[in-house]
Amino acid sequence: MTPKPGRRPKPDRLVIASHNSGKVREIETLLAPFGVAVVSAAALGLPEPEETGTTFRANAELKAVAAATAAKLPALADDSGLAVRALKGAPGIYSARWGGAAKDFNLAMERVQRELGAAKDRRAQFVCALSLAWPDGFCETFEGTVDGTIVWPPRGDKGFGYDPMFVAEGARETFAEMDPDAKHAISHRADAFRKLVAAYFAA
């Protein structure tokens, strides 16, 4: 298959630049039909680079490029989180650490609610940046987003992270109350993933 101008050919082996085994398994499942063999950064003993970027995109790119360079193989990384408008985009790239070093999302959600206080503007956006990089530093990024509002108290026990306090535009249920298939139809992560698959794998 001939890639589009400026686009590399589809990789048949891929490092997943994540030390989260659930995330690695999920990506492996989604790419398996396209004949892509997946290996995790953890399995290769790669270090986790410091996330020094100031945007989701910058952090996804630096993780993907670091893994691709170290492994001498194409690598895929994601960076995602919740951006609350009245908090000037916080927790944003600090989403995972907003509840402290133990990554306690109950604390993180309480902090979002506390900082919002009586703010009338409850608008928020989930963002996912997915970067595919090669050992020479070439990198392409796909972004997905979903708009919604922050609700309190949190509701639902599906999903993870800030899902229990996020209601997508038009929805009544929180992301943590939605059936996974329904969430996948509109989520930021699924959106970014479909763009990546359409560009590189199902093309």
Add this chain to the structure above:
Amino acid sequence: MTPKPGRRPKPDRLVIASHNSGKVREIETLLAPFGVAVVSAAALGLPEPEETGTTFRANAELKAVAAATAAKLPALADDSGLAVRALKGAPGIYSARWGGAAKDFNLAMERVQRELGAAKDRRAQFVCALSLAWPDGFCETFEGTVDGTIVWPPRGDKGFGYDPMFVAEGARETFAEMDPDAKHAISHRADAFRKLVAAYFAA
């Protein structure tokens, strides 16, 4: 919420113009987060109209309009199938009946393979038309497609219909070998559904 010009407001009750209980359940799951109460045409005792259209879109629209008119409620219908290029688009709107009155898809797949014979062009497309209609006859249709090729022999036991003989562009596995989450990321039906949800429900 204000609908776009020419678009009706989001319905909070919906008739699913299908007598297939699996399809009704699937649609109910996907729409539940948006506060849509779903009832099947079968539960309302609505008759199944004759599918006299010559395109997927025409059949989806006539089914949706017939159900909406009879039930005096908004109604959703789909029509989908496989279009094989070297067979001039067959089985197309006859996809379900291509294997005979008993809807035997093993026979239907054998017929596709037999009619293709030694044809070099194995290209095919799955198409899904999803129509949302109101009792006054207003109707909007969303189409999803996925390009691929016909393989023989069939492979895989997931999915249904022609899935075992269809390999999407870029993929190695057939639709019947793919994990459902991976299939949903690229399928014609998921594509049409996301367009409907984006236009009417998550908006």
